[in-house]
Amino acid sequence: MQVEETPLKDCFLVKPNIFKDHRGIFLETYHRKRFAELTGIDTEFVQDNQSVSSYGVLRGMHYQKGEFAQTKIVRVIYGKVLDVVVDLRPDSPTFKQTYSAILDDQNLHQLYVPKGFGHGFLTLSAKSVFGYKCDNYYTPGSEGGIIFNDPDLNIDWDFPFKEMVLSDKDRDLPTFKEVFG
Template sequence: MKIEETPLKDCFIIKPEIFRDKRGLFLESYHKKKFIELTGIEKEFVQDNQSISKKGVLRGIHYQTGEFAQTKLVRVIYGKVLDVVVDLRPESPTFKQSFKIILDHENLYQLYIPKGFGHGFITLSDTSVFAYKCDQYYMPGSEAGIIYKDPDLAIDWEFPEEEMIISDKDLKQPFLKEVF
């Protein structure tokens, strides 16, 4: 496992060691002790989530607030997504900045997303299976979001907007300046 910093404070790309042979491949998707040794971060993940999405499905930009804010460790099991995170921590030197990365079943990268970040992704392949570990349980009363097309964030989702499939809830999210 290798850890690579992103431009956003406390957000990391995790690159697994992959063992490939004629049968396929093997990798450790998570190893708590190695993760702590490489990052200095000790987290207990308490909930695993998985979504299956078809091409063009955009999920996000989501986060939880207060005591239920979540740290996430995300990865793609199958398919390809453009994963986007936004630092929403007012005290952070990278506040209101975003970062995006391709996660897919070929590179098998993971993204460590600290509490206080917004998160979203769009499926670029025909189907994606997306998994994430969370260090807090989902709590409906503390969920929040930012509209995916916020002009202050200017995120290029690398997909034609007219072909995006977005939930009514995500279409009604507020702009960043309305929240922060």
């Protein structure tokens, strides 16, 4: 496993070791002890989630608030997505900054997303299967979000807006200023 720091504090791109032969591939998707040795962060994950999306589906920008905030490690099991995070921790030196990475079933990269970050992704393939480990249980009353095209965040989705498929909930999320003033 290789772990690379992203420009955002405490956020890491994780590149697992992939073993290929005539039968296919094998990889270890997570190793708690090794990850802690490489990052100094020891996270205990308690819930795994999976979503399936079609081309153009944008999910985000989501987060959990307060005591129910979640650290996540996300990956694409099948397909290809543009994965985007934003640091929403007001005391962080990278507050309000964003980072994006292509995650797909070829590079098998993963993104470690710490508590206090907003997260979203856009499916770039015909279908994507997206998995994420969480260190806290999902709690509906603690959900938060910021609209994906917020001008203050200036996220470059590099995708035609008219082809994006959003839920009503994601389309109606508040702006950064409405949440953070």
